[in-house]
Amino acid sequence: xxFVARRLLQLVPxxxxxxxxxxxxxxxxxxxxxRTILGIHATPKAIAELHREWGLNRPLxxxxxxxxxxxxxxxLGQSLIYGVSASSLILQRLPATLWLIVYATVLAIVISVPxxxxxxxxxxxxxxxxxxxxxxxxxxxxxxxxxxxxxxAFAIHWRIFPVSGYGVGIGGHLVSMFLPSLTVAIALAPVxxxxxxxxxxxxxxxxxxxxxxxxxxxxxxxxxxxxxxNAVIPAITVLGINIGFLIGGTVIIENVFAIPGVGxxxxxxxxxxxxxxxxxxxxxFAVLVVLINLLTDVAYATLDPRVRFDR
Amino acid sequence: MNNTTVFDNNSIxxxxxxxxxxxxxxxxxxxxxxxxxxGYTMSSDKKTYTITLRHGIKFSNGKxxxxxxxxxxxxxxxKATKGWAYLDSAISSVDAPSPxxxxxxxxxxxxxxxxxxxxFANGIVPNNxxxxxxxxxxxxxxxxxxxxxxxxxxxxxxxxxxxxxxWQKGKPYLNSVTWTxxxxxxxxxxxxxxxxxxxxxxxAWSTVSQLQSTPGVHMFLxxxxxxxxxxxxxxxxxxxxVHVRRAISLxxxxxxxxxxxxxxxxxxxxSLFPPQVPYYDPNTPGYQFNLAQAKAQMAQSSVPHGxxxxxxxxxxxxxxxxxxxxxxxxxxxxxxxxxxxxxxxNTANTDQQNLKYDMTLTLWTMDIPDPDELATFAVDxxxxxxxxxxTYDNPTVVKDTHAAEQVTDPAKRQQLYNxxxxxxxxxxxxxxxxxxxxxxxxxxxxxxxxxxxxxNMHMEDVWLSK
Numbered sequence: 001x002x003f004v005a006r007r008l009l010q011l012v013p014x015x016x017x018x019x020x021x022x023x024x025x026x027x028x029x030x031x032x033x034x035r036t037i038l039g040i041h042a043t044p045k046a047i048a049e050l051h052r053e054w055g056l057n058r059p060l061x062x063x064x065x066x067x068x069x070x071x072x073x074x075x076l077g078q079s080l081i082y083g084v085s086a087s088s089l090i091l092q093r094l095p096a097t098l099w100l101i102v103y104a105t106v107l108a109i110v111i112s113v114p115x116x117x118x119x120x121x122x123x124x125x126x127x128x129x130x131x132x133x134x135x136x137x138x139x140x141x142x143x144x145x146x147x148x149x150x151x152x153a154f155a156i157h158w159r160i161f162p163v164s165g166y167g168v169g170i171g172g173h174l175v176s177m178f179l180p181s182l183t184v185a186i187a188l189a190p191v192x193x194x195x196x197x198x199x200x201x202x203x204x205x206x207x208x209x210x211x212x213x214x215x216x217x218x219x220x221x222x223x224x225x226x227x228x229x230n231a232v233i234p235a236i237t238v239l240g241i242n243i244g245f246l247i248g249g250t251v252i253i254e255n256v257f258a259i260p261g262v263g264x265x266x267x268x269x270x271x272x273x274x275x276x277x278x279x280x281x282x283x284x285f286a287v288l289v290v291l292i293n294l295l296t297d298v299a300y301a302t303l304d305p306r307v308r309f310d311r
Numbered sequence: 312m313n314n315t316t317v318f319d320n321n322s323i324x325x326x327x328x329x330x331x332x333x334x335x336x337x338x339x340x341x342x343x344x345x346x347x348x349x350g351y352t353m354s355s356d357k358k359t360y361t362i363t364l365r366h367g368i369k370f371s372n373g374k375x376x377x378x379x380x381x382x383x384x385x386x387x388x389x390k391a392t393k394g395w396a397y398l399d400s401a402i403s404s405v406d407a408p409s410p411x412x413x414x415x416x417x418x419x420x421x422x423x424x425x426x427x428x429x430x431f432a433n434g435i436v437p438n439n440x441x442x443x444x445x446x447x448x449x450x451x452x453x454x455x456x457x458x459x460x461x462x463x464x465x466x467x468x469x470x471x472x473x474x475x476x477x478w479q480k481g482k483p484y485l486n487s488v489t490w491t492x493x494x495x496x497x498x499x500x501x502x503x504x505x506x507x508x509x510x511x512x513x514x515a516w517s518t519v520s521q522l523q524s525t526p527g528v529h530m531f532l533x534x535x536x537x538x539x540x541x542x543x544x545x546x547x548x549x550x551x552x553v554h555v556r557r558a559i560s561l562x563x564x565x566x567x568x569x570x571x572x573x574x575x576x577x578x579x580x581x582s583l584f585p586p587q588v589p590y591y592d593p594n595t596p597g598y599q600f601n602l603a604q605a606k607a608q609m610a611q612s613s614v615p616h617g618x619x620x621x622x623x624x625x626x627x628x629x630x631x632x633x634x635x636x637x638x639x640x641x642x643x644x645x646x647x648x649x650x651x652x653x654x655x656x657n658t659a660n661t662d663q664q665n666l667k668y669d670m671t672l673t674l675w676t677m678d679i680p681d682p683d684e685l686a687t688f689a690v691d692x693x694x695x696x697x698x699x700x701x702t703y704d705n706p707t708v709v710k711d712t713h714a715a716e717q718v719t720d721p722a723k724r725q726q727l728y729n730x731x732x733x734x735x736x737x738x739x740x741x742x743x744x745x746x747x748x749x750x751x752x753x754x755x756x757x758x759x760x761x762x763x764x765x766x767n768m769h770m771e772d773v774w775l776s777k
Contacts, residue, residue, distance in 0.1 A: 029655070030658040031658040035661050046394075089466070156501060163498065163501045163504075163505040163507045255498075256495055258491065264494075271656060
């Protein structure tokens with residue numbers, strides 16, 4: 001069986017494990033979605049009626065089997081708060097989150113690669129010192145603070161970008177999502193720069209690079225075709241792991257920039273005890289993390305022909 | 312969007328733009344004025360109201376509104392088992408003898424009737440939901456209001472567009488209104504400053520003064536019916552002891568709370584009722600800060616040397632945490648050690664309603680321009696809310712509350728409600744903390760924007776200048 005197919009099959013036990021943990025955890029937290037809907041006007045009769053309507057009066061294990069049975073038929077259940085399918089809510093929000101993740105990754109690469117090359121080309125020189133030190137600010141500053149600084153500068157003062165939101169159409173998304181994606185990229189870049197710089201320096205000391213230089217390969221071509229191509233592999237692993245963390249971290253950025261994504265949906269649903277949506281979003285997050293890890297491994301194999309995962 | 316069962320304010324204020332009631336709240340929040348109705352007559356026994364409907368009103372699908380729609384709408388609210396039906400509990404039946412007349416029969420004289428009819432839950436929808444099921448109708452609701460449904464991206468944004476059949480000619484002025492869910496206070500403010508939004512609903516109190524001096528921004532503090540209280544659970548010792556409750560109420564420096572939480576934009580509360588509610592009594596002797604008297608009450612109590620107790624708060628509410636922190640130091644001179652327990656909001660709410668708390672903070676805003684809703688909810692242990700979840704039970708106060716419901720003479724009602732307010736204040740079943748306005752910030756090109764003390768906003772009156 002091919003490597004990719006095997007890895008995709010691994011999704012199944014991961015998903016089942018996630019459903020068990022999330023289902024029972026969210027039900028263990030005190031708090032009642034019926035009371036969220038009914039507010040302070042809740043009467044015991046009204047609460048009991050909503051519980052009956054939603055099946056929350058059944059034993060927990062029987063609620064779990066019902067959830068699993070629906071899941072096997074592609075049904076994530078119905079939002080207790082909005083009365084629509086949890087999957088439709090998630091699908092509506094997923095594009096915004098995917099935009100954030102992909103756009104932030106692209107920007108992180110655009111920032112990291114040239115800076116790492118700049119640093120590696122003059123080891124321990126002034127450029128190297130600056131490139132190593134300055135991005136650490138991005139690592140140290142809380143993302144929400146970086147976000148607000150960018151908004152003040154580029155949305156309020158210079159009015160180049162909107163303050164928040166997702167925008168309409170591809171052009172609208174590119175403009176509206178630039179600042180939130182840049183906020184994330186500023187946090188991602190320092191780690192990628194340092195990793196890429198370190199592996200570039202390691203590659204620069206290799207015999208084949210010395211051979212290429214002595215054969216007269218120009219500096220730029222040497223860096224891009226020989227050094228970068230070999231040095232990027234460990235950095236891809238670092239990037240892949242951080243994107244996995246980023247998926248959970250979308251909550252903060254989506255909150256600051258009012259992006260209608262899955263992270264924001266998750267927080268709202270937890271507060272409202274909207275069990276089906278919490279379960280659905282957690283499953284989506286788990287699947288995304290597994291897929292990103294898979295993509296990282298595939299990229300690894302693509303860039304390095306020596307790496308083969310098939311037996 | 313089901314107006315008969317929804318309780319959250321944002322949903323209510325939105326669908327008030329879609330559905331309209333027969334009577335609406337006056338701008339000062341203390342009465343009603345005809346809206347979809349033009350007037351009414353009352354029978355001599357005060358049990359029958361004959362209401363005349365306004366001519367020429369159409370729903371947003373172009374169909375005319377008639378008494379059949381009104382009868383259907385009120386009957387639907389009366390039937391709603393998990394909603395606002397209790398407000399219509401005095402109604403025995405509704406008739407529609409002619410297309411422009413509705414007759415409401417009451418089980419007994421009921422003074423709050425017109426106020427009850429002004430609530431959003433009694434907003435008029437098409438008869439039989441215009442041939443749809445209830446669930447299908449409320450996915451794309453139809454009403455007579457100035458705006459009609461466009462889309463709702465759940466949890467994120469909702470847009471209404473102009474109703475071309477609106478009965479107030481020339482209105483609404485706006486082509487559309489979009490509500491976006493922006494949980495972060497700072498982001499909302501930035502959207503206002505950046506021109507991405509025109510109205511910021513409830514900016515943080517700490518930013519009000521700054522917004523008042525921000526160019527291009529108009530900061531409003533509308534009179535409201537919001538009152539903040541601290542509840543005592545009388546099922547937990549020693550809060551069944553009136554001297555303990557009085558002592559704590561007397562130890563609270565309300566002006567300090569107003570300064571710390573509202574940054575000065577509020578007023579110490581003296582009564583269960585807020586000033587914008589009809590029959591509010593400004594002379595209600597609600598306990599105010601007096602440490603000597605607090606100590607004297609404590610000395611008379613069952614715990615003269617003090618005790619340890621817990622204040623339940625919803626996590627993430629910085630205003631409540633500030634109040635709790637101030638109370639910790641204010642109650643120390645009485646020998647009371649106050650621990651603060653923060654739980655996630657849903658859990659805190661559930662615990663409060665299940666009476667699993669010692670003391671907690673709570674608030675109220677009026678839904679109708681009549682004190683009956685608040686009085687019944689707050690002082691009647693059999694109301695379903697167990698006296699605002701305190702289990703307070705003073706039979707005299709309860710009797711006066713229910714007597715006031717069936718008396719239509721305003722002077723007599725005032726007398727009865729004065730007695731209710733005084734009784735509730737003297738019993739100190741809750742500590743009345745402060746009254747606060749509704750803060751709204753708009754860009755200066757927004758005109759005609761107004762929020763009544765009940766929170767209603769008539770967006771048909773709003774327009775934008777260039």
